Amino acid sequence: MLAAIAAAAAAAAAASARWNWWRPRIEGLPVLMYHKIGSAPAGARLAKLWVSPRALRRQLDYLKRGGWTPLLFSELQAAESGRGPMPAKPVLITFDDGHADNRAAAFPILREYGMKANIFLIVEALARGSWRDPAGGPEAPMLSWAQVLEMRDSGGIEFGSHTLSHADLARAPTETARREVFESKRLLESRLGRPVLGFAYPYGSGALDPRLRDLVREAGYRYDFSIKQGISPRPWDPARGPLRRLLIRGDDSMLDFHLNLTRGRSRL
Numbered sequence: 588m589l590a591a592i593a594a595a596a597a598a599a600a601a602a603s604a605r606w607n608w609w610r611p612r613i614e615g616l617p618v619l620m621y622h623k624i625g626s627a628p629a630g631a632r633l634a635k636l637w638v639s640p641r642a643l644r645r646q647l648d649y650l651k652r653g654g655w656t657p658l659l660f661s662e663l664q665a666a667e668s669g670r671g672p673m674p675a676k677p678v679l680i681t682f683d684d685g686h687a688d689n690r691a692a693a694f695p696i697l698r699e700y701g702m703k704a705n706i707f708l709i710v711e712a713l714a715r716g717s718w719r720d721p722a723g724g725p726e727a728p729m730l731s732w733a734q735v736l737e738m739r740d741s742g743g744i745e746f747g748s749h750t751l752s753h754a755d756l757a758r759a760p761t762e763t764a765r766r767e768v769f770e771s772k773r774l775l776e777s778r779l780g781r782p783v784l785g786f787a788y789p790y791g792s793g794a795l796d797p798r799l800r801d802l803v804r805e806a807g808y809r810y811d812f813s814i815k816q817g818i819s820p821r822p823w824d825p826a827r828g829p830l831r832r833l834l835i836r837g838d839d840s841m842l843d844f845h846l847n848l849t850r851g852r853s854r855l
Contacts, residue, residue: 610846610850610851611850612849612850613817613818613849613850613851614818614820614821615818615819615820615821616663616677616678616679616818616819616820616821616823616830617678617679617818617833617847617848617851618678618679618681618812618818618819618830618831618832618833619646619678619679619680619681619832619833619835619847620681620683620812620814620832620833620834620835621638621643621680621681621682621683621693621835622636622637622638622682622683622684622686623636623637623638623684623686623688623689623727624637624638624639624640624643624686624688624689624692624693624696625637625639625640625688625692626639627837628725631724631725632724633720633722633724634837635836635837635838636836636837637837638835638836638837638839639837640692640696642837642839643692643693643696644696644699644700645841645844646835646841646844647696647697647700647702648700649841649844649845650678650700650702651700651701651702653676654675654676655676655677655678655848656674656675656676656677656678657677657678657679657680657702657703657704658674658677658678658679658703659703659705659744659745660679660705660745660747660784660785660809660810661745661781661782661784662703663677663679663810664784664809664810667822667823677821678848679705680697680702680703680704680705681704681705681706681707681747681785681787681812681832682704682705682706682707683707683749683787684707684708684709684712684718684720684729684749684753685706685707685708685709685712685713685729685730685735685749686727686728686729686730687727687728687729687730687731687734688728689706689730690730690734690737690738694738694741694744697743697744698741698743702743703743703744703745704743704744705744705745705746705747705785706730706738706744706745706746706747707746707747707748707749707785707786707787707812708730708735708746708747708748708749708771708775709729709749709750709751709752709753709789710748710749710750710751710770710771710774710775711751711752712729712730712753713729713730713731713732713735714732715729716728716729716731717729718753720753721753722790732778735778735779736778736779739779739781745781745784745785746775746779746783747783747784747785747786747787747808747810747812748768748771748772748775748783748785748786748787748808749771749786749787749789750767750768750771750789751766751767751770751771751774752767753789754767754789755789755790755792755793756768756788756789756792756793756796756799757792757793757796757799758792761798761802764793764799764802765802768786768799768802768803768806769802769806772786772806772807772808782807783808784808784809784810785808785809785810785811785812786803786806786808786810786811786812787811787812788811788812788813788814788829790814791813791814791815794811794812794813794814794815794828794829795813795828795829800829804825810823810830811825811829811830812829812830812832813828813829813830813831813832814832814834815829815831815832816831816832816833816834816851816852817831817832817833817851817852818831818833818851819831831851833847833848833851833852835847839853
């Protein structure tokens with residue numbers, strides 16, 4: 588009996604050290620951050636950024652069963668301004684970079700579940716068709732303009748800027764950063780024919796730098812996004828900083844996913 592009690596206590600301690608199940612629930616706006624849908628290639632340095640189609644299905648099923656409503660940036664803006672309804676449990680689904688698998692793998696699954704999402708595009712990668720992240724990883728196929736326009740026309744996907752070249756804005760001269768922020772928005776709006784409301788800082792770099800946030804606000808973006816883990820209060824006040832996001836990892840369990848949505852983080 589004592590051995591069983593000790594084993595149970597050890598298991599509980601291990602769970603407490605690994606997961607944040609004991610933290611109080613957090614109300615606000617959860618923003619899910621995905622990158623790639625599929626299987627990581629052998630030797631990938633950033634394998635955690637690959638989420639399998641099976642895992643994505645399970646996560647979207649969780650959202651649907653739990654009464655969560657994924658919003659586009661424009662729907663969030665309309666709800667905040669009183670021009671549209673604010674659902675009881677809003678959530679933003681976002682993808683960074685604009686990988687080709689966002690169309691090939693993620694888009695059909697999103698449509699299967701009737702879910703909407705927002706994709707931050709590296710604008711120059713759209714013309715090249717491929718991109719290699721300087722932070723690590725192999726050359727990756729990226730979305731084409733034709734695929735972007737197809738998803739735009741579906742009504743279920745909106746697009747934001749991830750700069751022209753995925754520049755590390757905190758290390759860039761001010762004029763370079765200005766071009767990355769302003770020109771990416773201009774080019775996207777020219778091709779999309781719609782306002783571009785969202786901006787995500789590559790690597791999260793510069794998200795807390797007032798100089799760079801001033802550039803983003805001056806360019807006319809409504810929402811800017813960091814990679815800082817957490818849930819932002821609702822309604823969002825840009826004076827309190829960029830919106831936080833919840834990194835969805837390829838090795839996340841459904842408990843991780845639940846805790847991210849409700850506690851703002853799953854791991855200690």
